[in-house]
Amino acid sequence: MVLGVPPGGxxxxxxxxxxxxxxxxxxxxxTLIIPQHDPWQREIVMGAVAPGGVCVLDSxxxxxxxxxxxxxxQVVVFEQRELERxxxxxxxxxxxxxxxxxxxxxxxxxxLVGSSIEAGIRAARAKGAVRVVVATPVGLxxxxxxxxxxxxx
Numbered sequence: 001m002v003l004g005v006p007p008g009g010x011x012x013x014x015x016x017x018x019x020x021x022x023x024x025x026x027x028x029x030x031t032l033i034i035p036q037h038d039p040w041q042r043e044i045v046m047g048a049v050a051p052g053g054v055c056v057l058d059s060x061x062x063x064x065x066x067x068x069x070x071x072x073x074q075v076v077v078f079e080q081r082e083l084e085r086x087x088x089x090x091x092x093x094x095x096x097x098x099x100x101x102x103x104x105x106x107x108x109x110x111x112l113v114g115s116s117i118e119a120g121i122r123a124a125r126a127k128g129a130v131r132v133v134v135a136t137p138v139g140l141x142x143x144x145x146x147x148x149x150x151x152x153x
Contacts, residue, residue, distance in 0.1 A: 048113075
């Protein structure tokens with residue numbers, strides 16, 4: 001089973017599924033952005049959420065940014081609701097595929113922050129995947145290490 005993380009992981013998932021001649025579906029993941037009070041400051045990622053109540057927080061980033069736990073909770077709740085909304089939009093009435101006992105190829109267009117791919121991996125495992133292989137054309141070494149993703153050429 002190949003699972004693409006929208007939006008960029010979907011074309012990657014389709015190409016891999018065609019090559020492997022296997023099923024393809026979606027796995028939604030939402031990035032958690034630290035609330036910014038300065039519109040000129042770039043976004044800083046503090047974690048990610050995925051289906052099944054999966055929440056990955058980057059404790060080092062939270063400590064560095066000195067974010068109040070209540071602000072973190074507000075962002076997590078908002079993004080979990082957005083995740084649910086997008087799942088309804090993308091999936092409609094189709095249930096999530098049964099991953100029990102399956103090997104899953106999880107695809108994204110790039111791994112820039114390890115917490116997002118880690119959330120996807122945890123969600124697939126929570127749904128019963130026995131092994132999760134991550135496929136991406138681009139990945140920062142530090143992000144892959146954070147997400148416990150080994151790199152191959």
